[in-house]
Amino acid sequence: DAKTTQPTSMDCAEGRAANLPCNHSTISGNEYVYWYRQIHSQGPQYIIHGLKNNETNEMASLIITEDRKSSTLILPHATLRDTAVYYCIVSLGDDKIIFGKGTRLHILP
Amino acid sequence: NAGVTQTPKFRVLKTGQSMTLLCAQDMNHEYMYWYRQDPGMGLRLIHYSVGEGTTAKGEVPDGYNVSRLKKQNFLLGLESAAPSQTSVYFCASSPWVEPSASSYNEQFFGPGTRLTVL
Numbered sequence: 655d656a657k658t659t660q661p662t663s664m665d666c667a668e669g670r671a672a673n674l675p676c677n678h679s680t681i682s683g684n685e686y687v688y689w690y691r692q693i694h695s696q697g698p699q700y701i702i703h704g705l706k707n708n709e710t711n712e713m714a715s716l717i718i719t720e721d722r723k724s725s726t727l728i729l730p731h732a733t734l735r736d737t738a739v740y741y742c743i744v745s746l747g748d749d750k751i752i753f754g755k756g757t758r759l760h761i762l763p
Numbered sequence: 764n765a766g767v768t769q770t771p772k773f774r775v776l777k778t779g780q781s782m783t784l785l786c787a788q789d790m791n792h793e794y795m796y797w798y799r800q801d802p803g804m805g806l807r808l809i810h811y812s813v814g815e816g817t818t819a820k821g822e823v824p825d826g827y828n829v830s831r832l833k834k835q836n837f838l839l840g841l842e843s844a845a846p847s848q849t850s851v852y853f854c855a856s857s858p859w860v861e862p863s864a865s866s867y868n869e870q871f872f873g874p875g876t877r878l879t880v881l
Contacts, residue, residue: 686867686868688868690870695875696872696874696875697767697853697855697872697873697874697875698806698853698855698870698872699872700869700870700871703867703868703869739805741805741806745868750796750808750811750819750821751808751868751870752808752822753798753805753806753807753808754805755803755804755805756805
């Protein structure tokens with residue numbers, strides 16, 4: 655599986671859009687980009703994933719660059735409950751996924 | 764549905780003791796996984812299973828064994844616990860779906876087991 659690079663931490667004001675970047679320059683053509691988040695002491699929670707196209711669901715949007723070497727997770731209106739560690743993962747998706755250290759997102763009131 | 768459950772929630776062991784962690788899922792998922800998480804670290808995959816009767820090694824399999832005798836259960840065993848195995852253990856499961864499906868390899872996690880080895 656390809657490795658990813660994420661900032662260690664980020665701050666975002668409550669009510670604003672949170673944009674979390676991820677670099678995955680060695681991604682292969684059939685690997686997906688997944689995002690999970692982990693709220694303190696809980697198990698991780700799936701957010702969204704994509705292959706080539708941008709994706710949106712009720713939680714977030716995923717923007718993948720045309721060369722697929724980077725992506726951005728967007729939380730459109732961040733709330734205090736979005737404070738968590740966000741993991742960007744690339745994977746073939748057929749079995750295992752490998753978590754890195756993620757980005758610790760702080761939502762500021 | 765209870766989703767993914769883990770037993771026990773907390774456990775303290777002495778070095779050299781053995782124990783088994785139980786993960787159960789009621790979603791009829793094909794795949795199941797065991798992870799460990801140490802302070803300030805992301806999750807690391809220990810072992811996983813792609814179906815009943817199958818197991819495979821993840822990133823950090825040494826010191827652990829697993830079994831998947833029933834589809835709904837995935838057991839993680841520590842034969843001789845060591846202080847380095849003090850960690851929070853998470854179990855997860857995911858369904859088999861077509862790669863084009865919106866839920867492709869979405870993993871559902873349990874609440875975790877906090878294990879301390881003295």
